[in-house]
Amino acid sequence: MSLDPVQVMSGQVKELKVGPSSNGDSRGSWEEKEEFDKDKLGLTTKPKPVTGRRSRKVEGGVFFPKPENAVTVAVSSRVLFRTEREQKVFEQEGVEEYLRYQIEHENEPFTPGPAFPFVKALEAVNCRLRELYPQSEELFDIVLVTYNHAHVGIRLINTINHHNLFIERFCMTGGSSPIGYLKAWHTNLYLSADADKVREALSEGIAAATMFMSEKVTEVSESQLRVAFDGDAVLFSDESERIFKAHGLDKFFEHERENEDTLLDHGPLKGFLEALGKLQKKFYAKGQRLDCPIRTYLVTARSAASSGIRALKTLRAWGLEIDEALFLAGAPKGPMLEKIRPHIYFDDQMFHIEGAAEMGTVAAHVPYGIAQKHNAKQNPTVRK
């Protein structure tokens, strides 16, 4: 098994559109009393107390970034927490009973779901960012966007409090589509258990992935966020995958070789990688490249010597750095992911998602591209 971890040198940085970090909100006409939100005191239990944070006063004395300035990650309640029991009540006994059950158990916090470690890691990055840039709004902003009825609201708030999560924004749409709200939040990534909603988000140009509950979960870092991406149909478009599926492996190799200098088109998660890169550069700017609390990985079935070159050239041309690129040349991804221990791994093929989950990696499915038209269980000896 030939594995070539390759460092990609980045070229020119691709500029993300980010609004100017304005000082405070322009609601000067209101003379409301600024209430100091005592709840924020709970946050000093975080590993690194951030002293600079309260120097920014927006209404009410609490710091909230403008949605377009932050890297907004929207999560649904079913991926942030475990709600299987409640789901069962819903499916078997209907919505009224489901809500009654939720209210009855309002003071019992939910346990962590598949997106929980990822969200905790985002918060750890925020702590480090605030230390270095106390005035900046370029942070992760986690928003709970759920189809749930507001009846569940108090239980969700209690749960967030219990786990000491810094989630101050949410939408409980009571059954209406959450997609419009994702746009209103300038969402950079949407994670949900509902594949239909994820597909809808993708079709609206929002990076999104479906998450599943897995019994086996390996431990991940609490201080460094690690995000791993598949290449084709995730970071890149599915154009090459289409060739492979239609004409086979040889044709695929030929096509990639011929088009080595032609950039691949972008895929649904490219923007999110870009957003991560932008935050990484903020650490590099302060001399923290080695100690950077964000690390990104490309885990692709492409082969380093051949088809992988086009992928690397494309990333370079986009000005995107990826910390480690792992070309598996068709080998199973599970063992490599188990070594990397990402907080989340994005892939377009359920076969790989399941393989990752079997080894305890939290994997999120991106239902995009040609792979969705095929059987989920692919030929295990796929080689690219």
Add this chain to the structure above:
Amino acid sequence: MVSTIQNTDVKQKDADRAVVVAVTSRAVFDCGAEDGDDVYGVGVAFPLLQALQRVNERLLEENPAESLLFDVVLITTDSQQQQQSSRIISNTRHYGLEISRFCFSSEEDFIESLLTNHVDLFLSTDRSEAAQASHKGVFSALLNRKVASSEQLRVLFCGDAVIRPDTDSPSASQDAAQSFSAQLGEMRQRFGLLHSPLSIVLVTSRGGRESCGTALRTLRSRGVSVDEAYCLAGAPRSPFLSLLRPHFLLNNDLED
């Protein structure tokens, strides 16, 4: 001088139990140019009136003897409109609106009119009118000028407490607010979770999750079950309001 006229086309509601909603004539009809045109255009409040009507229909479907219904009163708030009484009445009939009463008052006595008619909620598109009425203890709200649903009555509660030091802040107004909320909550309970003709939406603009949690609990203690909740924590409100399409906003700072 105020004249109050009953609309004989419409069944009168139970005075004790009905929720009296007064809407200004300028919101109901688009009175257009002064060229003596008899038929008015539809005003901003039309979707609201349709939604209120639908709630009443569904309430009566659930229980034909239901007395907790919306009782809609059309009120004029300036002398110009006051003088259009016959045209207003004929247009109401023309459009088949479920308006039980007309109050033809002027800018000087419309508030008095609201009080004598035991109006539970006064709706206007004019901010200063609504503020004036509010100061005198009439629970008031601004009608949403943007397109709102006529399928479902969507009421938006603004969960942030706004303390205005200069107001007399009559507790009568707060009582009126609470009383209306409780009535609305009771109405909501008549319907199931799905396919309700009435939806109660909570939005907190400032403060974090705790302020929204507090608002949810407070409303619950007043018998108001919220359907949808949005905690914006400083994010600009207008994109959300465009999506939410409420008919009116309650407890909103009228000096927005």
